[in-house]
Amino acid sequence: MRLDLDPCQMTPDERRREVAVILATGLRRLRDRAALIPVAPAENPAEQVENRLEHLPTTALNVHTG
Secondary structure (H helix, E strand, O other): OOOOOOOOOOOHHHHHHHHHHHHHHHHHHHHHHHHHHOOOOOOOOOHHHHOOHHHOOOOOOOOOOO
16 A cells, blocks of 8 residues: 555545555465465375374383393
8 A cells, every 4th residue: 555645535446546556465465375375285194194203013212221
């Protein structure tokens, strides 16, 4: 929005144009942000759970006593 415009002195068309610019800017930002977020491919959720570290069958930590 332009700071030099007083909404009280704007015509209805000018106000509508300003609102359209604000909405278009917001939609562009939303679209650009969505384009930056990687979308994970749809995989079998059961396979994803099996690959988690907390579900490993053996303990990965070794402690030497001595």
